[in-house]
Amino acid sequence: MQISNFSAYKSNSYLCKQFKTLLTVDIFNKCTVNLGPLGQYADQTEGYFMFPKLEGEISNKMMFKGKERLIWSLNNYLGLANHPDVRKADAEAATEFGMAYPMGARMMSGQTVYHEQLERELASFVKREAAYLLNYGYQGMVSVINSLVDRKDVIVYDSEAHACIIDGMRLHFGKRFVYPHNNIENLEIQLRRAKKLSELNGGGILVITEGVYGMSGDLGKLKEITDLKQKYDFRLLVDDAHGFGTMGPTGAGTDEYFGVQDKVDLYFGTFAKSMAGIGGFIAGDKQVIKYLMYNMRSQIFAKSLPMPMVIGALKRLEMLRNQPEHREKLWKIVHALQDGLKAKGLDIGNTESPVTPVMLYGGVGEATQITFDLRENYNIFCSIVSYPVVPKGVILLRLIPTAVHTLADVEYTINAFAEVKEKLDQKKYSTDMADIS
Numbered sequence: 001m002q003i004s005n006f007s008a009y010k011s012n013s014y015l016c017k018q019f020k021t022l023l024t025v026d027i028f029n030k031c032t033v034n035l036g037p038l039g040q041y042a043d044q045t046e047g048y049f050m051f052p053k054l055e056g057e058i059s060n061k062m063m064f065k066g067k068e069r070l071i072w073s074l075n076n077y078l079g080l081a082n083h084p085d086v087r088k089a090d091a092e093a094a095t096e097f098g099m100a101y102p103m104g105a106r107m108m109s110g111q112t113v114y115h116e117q118l119e120r121e122l123a124s125f126v127k128r129e130a131a132y133l134l135n136y137g138y139q140g141m142v143s144v145i146n147s148l149v150d151r152k153d154v155i156v157y158d159s160e161a162h163a164c165i166i167d168g169m170r171l172h173f174g175k176r177f178v179y180p181h182n183n184i185e186n187l188e189i190q191l192r193r194a195k196k197l198s199e200l201n202g203g204g205i206l207v208i209t210e211g212v213y214g215m216s217g218d219l220g221k222l223k224e225i226t227d228l229k230q231k232y233d234f235r236l237l238v239d240d241a242h243g244f245g246t247m248g249p250t251g252a253g254t255d256e257y258f259g260v261q262d263k264v265d266l267y268f269g270t271f272a273k274s275m276a277g278i279g280g281f282i283a284g285d286k287q288v289i290k291y292l293m294y295n296m297r298s299q300i301f302a303k304s305l306p307m308p309m310v311i312g313a314l315k316r317l318e319m320l321r322n323q324p325e326h327r328e329k330l331w332k333i334v335h336a337l338q339d340g341l342k343a344k345g346l347d348i349g350n351t352e353s354p355v356t357p358v359m360l361y362g363g364v365g366e367a368t369q370i371t372f373d374l375r376e377n378y379n380i381f382c383s384i385v386s387y388p389v390v391p392k393g394v395i396l397l398r399l400i401p402t403a404v405h406t407l408a409d410v411e412y413t414i415n416a417f418a419e420v421k422e423k424l425d426q427k428k429y430s431t432d433m434a435d436i437s
Protein backbone atom coordinates (compact mmCIF):
# COMPACT_ATOMS: atom_id res chain seq x y z
CA MET A 1 0.00 0.00 0.00
CA GLN A 2 1.24 3.50 -0.79
CA ILE A 3 0.17 6.73 0.86
CA SER A 4 0.63 9.95 -0.99
CA ASN A 5 -0.68 13.03 0.76
CA PHE A 6 0.44 15.14 3.66
CA SER A 7 -2.12 14.07 6.26
CA ALA A 8 -1.57 10.45 5.35
CA TYR A 9 2.15 11.03 5.76
CA LYS A 10 1.60 12.49 9.23
CA SER A 11 -0.75 9.75 10.28
CA ASN A 12 1.70 7.19 8.95
CA SER A 13 4.36 8.53 11.32
CA TYR A 14 1.78 8.34 14.11
CA LEU A 15 0.88 4.78 13.22
CA CYS A 16 4.51 3.80 13.05
CA LYS A 17 5.16 5.18 16.51
CA GLN A 18 2.03 3.74 18.11
CA PHE A 19 1.93 0.30 16.63
CA LYS A 20 5.41 -0.12 15.25
CA THR A 21 3.71 -0.72 11.90
CA LEU A 22 5.26 0.56 8.73
CA LEU A 23 3.33 1.57 5.65
CA THR A 24 5.00 2.29 2.35
CA VAL A 25 5.05 6.01 1.59
CA ASP A 26 5.46 7.75 -1.73
CA ILE A 27 9.18 8.42 -1.99
CA PHE A 28 8.35 11.97 -3.16
CA ASN A 29 6.37 12.82 -0.01
CA LYS A 30 9.35 14.56 1.52
CA CYS A 31 9.50 16.92 -1.46
CA THR A 32 6.24 18.57 -0.47
CA VAL A 33 6.49 18.16 3.29
CA ASN A 34 9.95 19.63 3.79
CA LEU A 35 12.39 20.97 1.22
CA GLY A 36 15.30 20.87 3.66
CA PRO A 37 17.19 23.51 5.64
CA LEU A 38 17.76 25.81 2.64
CA GLY A 39 14.78 24.80 0.52
CA GLN A 40 12.32 25.76 3.25
CA TYR A 41 12.92 29.42 2.28
CA ALA A 42 12.70 28.78 -1.48
CA ASP A 43 9.52 30.83 -2.00
CA GLN A 44 11.04 33.93 -0.43
CA THR A 45 14.57 33.56 -1.73
CA GLU A 46 14.66 31.93 -5.15
CA GLY A 47 16.12 34.07 -7.92
CA TYR A 48 17.52 36.59 -5.46
CA PHE A 49 19.39 35.01 -2.55
CA MET A 50 19.30 31.50 -3.99
CA PHE A 51 19.94 30.79 -7.67
CA PRO A 52 20.62 34.46 -8.59
CA LYS A 53 21.61 35.10 -12.21
CA LEU A 54 24.82 37.06 -12.74
CA GLU A 55 25.06 38.23 -16.31
CA GLY A 56 27.69 39.74 -18.57
CA GLU A 57 31.43 39.11 -18.78
CA ILE A 58 32.95 37.54 -15.68
CA SER A 59 34.74 40.40 -13.93
CA ASN A 60 34.63 42.71 -10.91
CA LYS A 61 31.39 44.26 -12.21
CA MET A 62 28.50 42.22 -13.59
CA MET A 63 24.78 42.65 -14.12
CA PHE A 64 22.26 41.40 -11.57
CA LYS A 65 18.53 42.09 -12.01
CA GLY A 66 19.29 44.58 -14.78
CA LYS A 67 21.74 46.70 -12.77
CA GLU A 68 25.54 46.73 -12.63
CA ARG A 69 26.89 45.43 -9.32
CA LEU A 70 30.29 45.06 -7.76
CA ILE A 71 30.82 41.30 -7.50
CA TRP A 72 32.64 39.69 -4.56
CA SER A 73 31.35 36.17 -4.84
CA LEU A 74 33.33 34.44 -7.62
CA ASN A 75 36.35 32.22 -6.98
CA ASN A 76 38.01 33.71 -10.04
CA TYR A 77 41.03 34.44 -7.81
CA LEU A 78 43.59 35.16 -10.50
CA GLY A 79 41.14 36.85 -12.83
CA LEU A 80 41.76 34.27 -15.56
CA ALA A 81 38.09 33.55 -16.31
CA ASN A 82 37.81 36.26 -18.91
CA HIS A 83 41.43 36.84 -19.78
CA PRO A 84 41.70 37.23 -23.59
CA ASP A 85 44.45 34.58 -23.86
CA VAL A 86 42.33 32.08 -21.95
CA ARG A 87 39.23 32.86 -24.00
CA LYS A 88 41.28 32.42 -27.17
CA ALA A 89 42.72 29.05 -26.06
CA ASP A 90 39.25 27.81 -25.06
CA ALA A 91 37.69 28.95 -28.33
CA GLU A 92 40.44 27.50 -30.53
CA ALA A 93 40.29 24.15 -28.74
CA ALA A 94 36.50 24.06 -29.12
CA THR A 95 36.82 24.87 -32.84
CA GLU A 96 39.45 22.20 -33.41
CA PHE A 97 38.05 19.38 -31.30
CA GLY A 98 34.41 20.25 -30.44
CA MET A 99 33.09 19.47 -26.97
CA ALA A 100 32.63 15.75 -27.51
CA TYR A 101 36.21 14.58 -28.05
CA PRO A 102 37.44 12.29 -26.59
CA MET A 103 34.47 9.93 -26.30
CA GLY A 104 34.49 7.45 -23.45
CA ALA A 105 36.26 7.03 -20.13
CA ARG A 106 40.04 7.50 -19.98
CA MET A 107 40.63 3.79 -19.47
CA MET A 108 38.48 2.66 -22.38
CA SER A 109 38.66 5.19 -25.20
CA GLY A 110 39.12 8.65 -23.66
CA GLN A 111 42.90 8.96 -23.42
CA THR A 112 44.78 11.73 -25.29
CA VAL A 113 48.29 13.13 -25.29
CA TYR A 114 46.85 16.43 -24.00
CA HIS A 115 45.38 14.77 -20.91
CA GLU A 116 48.75 13.16 -20.25
CA GLN A 117 50.61 16.42 -20.84
CA LEU A 118 48.37 18.31 -18.42
CA GLU A 119 48.96 15.63 -15.78
CA ARG A 120 52.73 15.80 -16.23
CA GLU A 121 52.71 19.59 -15.95
CA LEU A 122 50.45 19.61 -12.90
CA ALA A 123 52.61 17.00 -11.16
CA SER A 124 55.77 18.94 -11.87
CA PHE A 125 54.18 22.22 -10.68
CA VAL A 126 53.06 20.80 -7.33
CA LYS A 127 56.33 18.84 -7.02
CA ARG A 128 54.88 15.34 -7.08
CA GLU A 129 55.84 12.31 -9.16
CA ALA A 130 52.49 12.00 -10.89
CA ALA A 131 48.99 13.43 -11.18
CA TYR A 132 45.64 12.22 -12.48
CA LEU A 133 42.79 14.35 -13.80
CA LEU A 134 39.36 14.38 -12.17
CA ASN A 135 36.24 15.34 -14.11
CA TYR A 136 34.88 17.37 -11.20
CA GLY A 137 36.65 18.23 -7.98
CA TYR A 138 33.70 17.10 -5.89
CA GLN A 139 33.15 13.66 -7.37
CA GLY A 140 36.89 13.21 -7.70
CA MET A 141 37.45 13.72 -3.99
CA VAL A 142 34.60 11.34 -3.13
CA SER A 143 36.17 8.71 -5.35
CA VAL A 144 39.76 9.24 -4.16
CA ILE A 145 38.66 8.59 -0.58
CA ASN A 146 36.45 5.69 -1.58
CA SER A 147 39.20 3.94 -3.50
CA LEU A 148 41.89 4.43 -0.85
CA VAL A 149 40.22 2.94 2.21
CA ASP A 150 38.58 -0.35 3.08
CA ARG A 151 36.77 -1.51 6.20
CA LYS A 152 39.98 -2.16 8.14
CA ASP A 153 41.19 1.41 7.65
CA VAL A 154 40.41 4.45 9.78
CA ILE A 155 39.80 8.00 8.53
CA VAL A 156 40.57 10.97 10.77
CA TYR A 157 39.20 14.31 9.54
CA ASP A 158 38.60 17.93 10.48
CA SER A 159 35.09 18.87 11.63
CA GLU A 160 34.83 21.60 8.98
CA ALA A 161 35.63 19.30 6.10
CA HIS A 162 33.97 20.19 2.79
CA ALA A 163 30.88 18.24 1.73
CA CYS A 164 32.89 16.26 -0.85
CA ILE A 165 35.12 14.88 1.92
CA ILE A 166 32.09 14.01 4.03
CA ASP A 167 30.44 12.28 1.08
CA GLY A 168 33.61 10.33 0.36
CA MET A 169 33.60 9.12 3.94
CA ARG A 170 29.95 8.12 3.71
CA LEU A 171 31.09 5.36 1.37
CA HIS A 172 33.61 4.12 3.91
CA PHE A 173 32.63 0.94 5.78
CA GLY A 174 35.30 1.34 8.45
CA LYS A 175 35.66 3.74 11.36
CA ARG A 176 36.12 7.48 11.12
CA PHE A 177 37.09 9.89 13.84
CA VAL A 178 36.55 13.64 13.69
CA TYR A 179 38.63 16.30 15.44
CA PRO A 180 37.31 19.82 16.16
CA HIS A 181 38.42 22.28 13.51
CA ASN A 182 42.21 22.69 13.55
CA ASN A 183 42.43 21.38 17.13
CA ILE A 184 45.77 19.58 17.07
CA GLU A 185 45.55 18.38 20.66
CA ASN A 186 42.29 16.65 19.86
CA LEU A 187 43.68 15.38 16.56
CA GLU A 188 46.30 13.52 18.59
CA ILE A 189 43.59 11.95 20.73
CA GLN A 190 41.80 10.75 17.58
CA LEU A 191 45.08 9.49 16.13
CA ARG A 192 45.75 7.47 19.26
CA ARG A 193 42.32 5.85 18.93
CA ALA A 194 42.88 5.30 15.21
CA LYS A 195 46.28 3.73 15.76
CA LYS A 196 44.93 1.32 18.35
CA LEU A 197 42.10 0.28 16.06
CA SER A 198 44.20 -0.05 12.94
CA GLU A 199 46.75 -2.15 14.82
CA LEU A 200 43.94 -4.40 15.95
CA ASN A 201 42.45 -4.71 12.46
CA GLY A 202 45.62 -4.62 10.44
CA GLY A 203 44.45 -1.48 8.61
CA GLY A 204 45.91 1.95 7.93
CA ILE A 205 45.09 5.55 8.82
CA LEU A 206 44.15 8.32 6.40
CA VAL A 207 44.05 11.90 7.71
CA ILE A 208 42.14 14.44 5.62
CA THR A 209 42.33 18.21 5.96
CA GLU A 210 41.84 21.20 3.74
CA GLY A 211 44.63 23.60 2.84
CA VAL A 212 42.38 26.67 2.92
CA TYR A 213 38.96 26.45 4.54
CA GLY A 214 36.61 27.97 2.01
CA MET A 215 34.16 29.64 4.39
CA SER A 216 36.46 31.02 7.06
CA GLY A 217 39.66 31.41 5.00
CA ASP A 218 41.84 29.99 7.77
CA LEU A 219 44.46 27.40 6.86
CA GLY A 220 44.66 23.74 7.77
CA LYS A 221 47.55 23.35 10.22
CA LEU A 222 49.65 21.40 7.78
CA LYS A 223 52.92 21.89 9.64
CA GLU A 224 51.55 20.57 12.94
CA ILE A 225 49.68 17.75 11.23
CA THR A 226 52.67 16.55 9.22
CA ASP A 227 54.81 16.68 12.40
CA LEU A 228 52.59 13.88 13.77
CA LYS A 229 53.05 11.56 10.83
CA GLN A 230 55.97 9.60 12.12
CA LYS A 231 54.51 9.02 15.55
CA TYR A 232 51.12 7.82 14.29
CA ASP A 233 52.04 6.36 10.93
CA PHE A 234 49.33 7.87 8.76
CA ARG A 235 48.94 9.10 5.22
CA LEU A 236 47.78 12.67 4.62
CA LEU A 237 45.34 13.86 1.95
CA VAL A 238 44.96 17.64 1.53
CA ASP A 239 42.03 19.24 -0.29
CA ASP A 240 43.53 22.50 -1.51
CA ALA A 241 40.68 23.73 -3.68
CA HIS A 242 41.14 27.34 -2.57
CA GLY A 243 44.91 27.19 -2.06
CA PHE A 244 45.96 25.98 -5.50
CA GLY A 245 47.05 29.05 -7.47
CA THR A 246 46.73 31.45 -4.54
CA MET A 247 49.01 30.18 -1.76
CA GLY A 248 52.78 29.68 -1.59
CA PRO A 249 55.65 31.54 -3.25
CA THR A 250 54.83 30.09 -6.70
CA GLY A 251 51.10 29.55 -6.18
CA ALA A 252 51.60 25.77 -5.91
CA GLY A 253 49.41 25.63 -2.81
CA THR A 254 49.11 25.69 0.94
CA ASP A 255 51.64 22.92 1.44
CA GLU A 256 54.16 25.00 -0.51
CA TYR A 257 53.27 27.96 1.73
CA PHE A 258 54.10 25.86 4.83
CA GLY A 259 57.12 24.17 3.22
CA VAL A 260 55.69 20.65 3.68
CA GLN A 261 55.08 19.48 0.09
CA ASP A 262 57.23 16.40 0.66
CA LYS A 263 55.12 15.39 3.67
CA VAL A 264 51.66 15.68 2.11
CA ASP A 265 51.06 12.28 0.51
CA LEU A 266 48.16 13.27 -1.72
CA TYR A 267 47.47 16.78 -2.96
CA PHE A 268 44.04 17.59 -4.40
CA GLY A 269 43.33 20.68 -6.49
CA THR A 270 40.34 21.85 -8.49
CA PHE A 271 40.20 23.82 -11.74
CA ALA A 272 36.99 25.53 -10.62
CA LYS A 273 38.66 28.35 -8.69
CA SER A 274 42.09 29.86 -9.55
CA MET A 275 42.06 28.01 -12.88
CA ALA A 276 38.58 29.37 -13.73
CA GLY A 277 37.56 26.18 -15.48
CA ILE A 278 36.13 22.85 -14.46
CA GLY A 279 37.68 19.57 -13.37
CA GLY A 280 40.46 18.89 -10.92
CA PHE A 281 43.43 16.67 -10.16
CA ILE A 282 45.03 14.48 -7.55
CA ALA A 283 48.83 14.33 -7.26
CA GLY A 284 51.22 12.09 -5.34
CA ASP A 285 53.70 9.25 -5.69
CA LYS A 286 53.70 7.44 -9.03
CA GLN A 287 52.57 4.11 -7.64
CA VAL A 288 49.69 5.62 -5.66
CA ILE A 289 48.47 7.57 -8.69
CA LYS A 290 48.70 4.39 -10.76
CA TYR A 291 46.54 2.64 -8.16
CA LEU A 292 44.00 5.48 -8.31
CA MET A 293 43.91 5.35 -12.13
CA TYR A 294 42.83 1.73 -11.95
CA ASN A 295 40.48 2.03 -8.97
CA MET A 296 38.83 5.45 -8.92
CA ARG A 297 35.24 4.77 -9.88
CA SER A 298 34.43 8.41 -10.74
CA GLN A 299 36.98 8.20 -13.54
CA ILE A 300 36.67 4.58 -14.63
CA PHE A 301 32.92 4.82 -15.10
CA ALA A 302 32.63 8.35 -16.47
CA LYS A 303 33.54 10.12 -19.68
CA SER A 304 36.92 11.81 -19.94
CA LEU A 305 37.26 15.62 -19.61
CA PRO A 306 36.47 17.25 -22.98
CA MET A 307 39.41 18.63 -24.93
CA PRO A 308 38.61 22.37 -24.55
CA MET A 309 38.70 21.86 -20.77
CA VAL A 310 42.08 20.15 -20.99
CA ILE A 311 43.69 22.50 -23.50
CA GLY A 312 42.13 25.45 -21.64
CA ALA A 313 43.60 24.13 -18.40
CA LEU A 314 47.05 23.83 -20.01
CA LYS A 315 46.83 27.52 -20.97
CA ARG A 316 45.68 28.55 -17.50
CA LEU A 317 48.43 26.51 -15.85
CA GLU A 318 51.03 28.11 -18.10
CA MET A 319 49.78 31.57 -17.05
CA LEU A 320 49.57 30.60 -13.40
CA ARG A 321 53.22 29.44 -13.48
CA ASN A 322 54.75 32.08 -15.70
CA GLN A 323 52.76 35.21 -14.90
CA PRO A 324 53.12 35.86 -11.17
CA GLU A 325 51.59 39.30 -11.70
CA HIS A 326 48.09 37.82 -11.43
CA ARG A 327 48.82 36.39 -7.97
CA GLU A 328 50.63 39.57 -6.92
CA LYS A 329 47.63 41.68 -7.96
CA LEU A 330 45.30 39.31 -6.08
CA TRP A 331 47.28 39.64 -2.87
CA LYS A 332 47.47 43.43 -3.20
CA ILE A 333 43.66 43.48 -3.27
CA VAL A 334 43.43 40.89 -0.46
CA HIS A 335 45.67 42.91 1.87
CA ALA A 336 43.93 46.20 1.12
CA LEU A 337 40.51 44.66 1.67
CA GLN A 338 41.33 42.71 4.84
CA ASP A 339 43.37 45.52 6.44
CA GLY A 340 40.69 48.07 5.59
CA LEU A 341 37.84 45.98 7.01
CA LYS A 342 39.79 45.34 10.22
CA ALA A 343 40.63 49.05 10.54
CA LYS A 344 36.88 49.79 10.47
CA GLY A 345 36.31 47.34 13.33
CA LEU A 346 34.83 44.54 11.24
CA ASP A 347 35.41 40.97 12.37
CA ILE A 348 37.07 38.92 9.61
CA GLY A 349 37.95 35.95 11.80
CA ASN A 350 41.29 34.19 11.36
CA THR A 351 41.63 34.24 7.62
CA GLU A 352 45.15 33.90 6.21
CA SER A 353 44.03 33.39 2.62
CA PRO A 354 42.14 35.49 0.07
CA VAL A 355 38.79 34.18 1.40
CA THR A 356 37.44 37.09 3.45
CA PRO A 357 34.55 36.41 5.81
CA VAL A 358 32.85 39.35 7.48
CA MET A 359 31.10 38.19 10.62
CA LEU A 360 28.04 40.10 11.78
CA TYR A 361 25.54 39.04 14.38
CA GLY A 362 21.79 38.59 13.88
CA GLY A 363 19.13 36.19 12.63
CA VAL A 364 18.11 34.98 9.18
CA GLY A 365 15.77 38.00 8.78
CA GLU A 366 18.53 40.52 9.42
CA ALA A 367 20.87 38.55 7.18
CA THR A 368 18.47 38.87 4.25
CA GLN A 369 17.83 42.58 5.01
CA ILE A 370 21.57 43.30 5.02
CA THR A 371 22.14 41.42 1.78
CA PHE A 372 19.22 43.26 0.19
CA ASP A 373 20.59 46.61 1.40
CA LEU A 374 24.06 45.80 0.06
CA ARG A 375 22.71 44.68 -3.30
CA GLU A 376 20.05 47.35 -3.86
CA ASN A 377 21.48 50.44 -2.18
CA TYR A 378 25.22 49.86 -2.49
CA ASN A 379 25.18 47.64 -5.61
CA ILE A 380 27.48 45.17 -3.87
CA PHE A 381 26.92 41.49 -4.54
CA CYS A 382 28.49 39.03 -2.13
CA SER A 383 27.53 35.62 -0.79
CA ILE A 384 25.73 35.35 2.47
CA VAL A 385 25.73 32.43 4.83
CA SER A 386 23.55 32.12 7.90
CA TYR A 387 22.24 29.35 10.16
CA PRO A 388 22.34 26.33 9.70
CA VAL A 389 25.64 26.60 7.73
CA VAL A 390 27.16 28.79 10.47
CA PRO A 391 26.17 28.84 14.17
CA LYS A 392 22.82 30.44 15.10
CA GLY A 393 23.15 34.22 15.40
CA VAL A 394 26.12 34.53 13.03
CA ILE A 395 25.72 36.21 9.65
CA LEU A 396 28.71 35.49 7.46
CA LEU A 397 29.14 37.70 4.43
CA ARG A 398 31.86 36.16 2.31
CA LEU A 399 34.00 38.34 0.07
CA ILE A 400 36.25 36.78 -2.55
CA PRO A 401 38.84 39.28 -3.76
CA THR A 402 40.33 38.67 -7.20
CA ALA A 403 43.05 40.03 -9.45
CA VAL A 404 40.42 41.91 -11.47
CA HIS A 405 39.23 44.02 -8.53
CA THR A 406 40.57 47.55 -8.12
CA LEU A 407 41.65 49.51 -5.05
CA ALA A 408 38.66 51.80 -5.71
CA ASP A 409 36.36 48.73 -5.45
CA VAL A 410 38.03 47.88 -2.15
CA GLU A 411 37.66 51.36 -0.66
CA TYR A 412 34.03 51.59 -1.70
CA THR A 413 33.27 48.17 -0.21
CA ILE A 414 35.01 48.83 3.11
CA ASN A 415 32.99 52.02 3.59
CA ALA A 416 29.76 50.27 2.65
CA PHE A 417 30.42 47.46 5.13
CA ALA A 418 31.24 49.95 7.88
CA GLU A 419 27.88 51.67 7.25
CA VAL A 420 26.02 48.37 7.23
CA LYS A 421 27.59 47.36 10.54
CA GLU A 422 26.62 50.69 12.06
CA LYS A 423 23.02 50.26 10.91
CA LEU A 424 22.97 46.73 12.34
CA ASP A 425 24.37 47.96 15.67
CA GLN A 426 21.65 50.65 15.73
CA LYS A 427 19.04 47.94 15.07
CA LYS A 428 17.97 49.58 11.81
CA TYR A 429 17.44 46.24 10.07
CA SER A 430 14.16 44.49 10.68
CA THR A 431 14.19 40.88 11.78
CA ASP A 432 11.65 40.00 9.02
CA MET A 433 12.86 38.40 5.81
CA ALA A 434 13.67 41.04 3.16
CA ASP A 435 10.83 41.57 0.71
CA ILE A 436 12.27 40.79 -2.71
CA SER A 437 8.96 40.81 -4.58
Ligand SMILES: Cc1ncc(COP(=O)(O)O)c(C=O)c1O
Nearest residue numbers: 136137138162164214241270272
Ligand atom coordinates in the same frame (compact mmCIF):
# COMPACT_ATOMS: atom_id res chain seq x y z
C1 LIG B 1 37.22 22.68 -0.35
C2 LIG B 1 36.57 22.25 -1.63
N1 LIG B 1 36.79 21.02 -2.10
C3 LIG B 1 36.22 20.60 -3.24
C4 LIG B 1 35.38 21.41 -3.97
C5 LIG B 1 34.72 20.87 -5.20
O1 LIG B 1 35.34 21.32 -6.36
P1 LIG B 1 34.62 21.38 -7.78
O2 LIG B 1 33.83 22.65 -7.82
O3 LIG B 1 35.76 21.34 -8.73
O4 LIG B 1 33.74 20.19 -7.91
C6 LIG B 1 35.13 22.70 -3.53
C7 LIG B 1 34.23 23.57 -4.30
O5 LIG B 1 33.50 24.36 -3.81
C8 LIG B 1 35.74 23.15 -2.32
O6 LIG B 1 35.52 24.37 -1.85
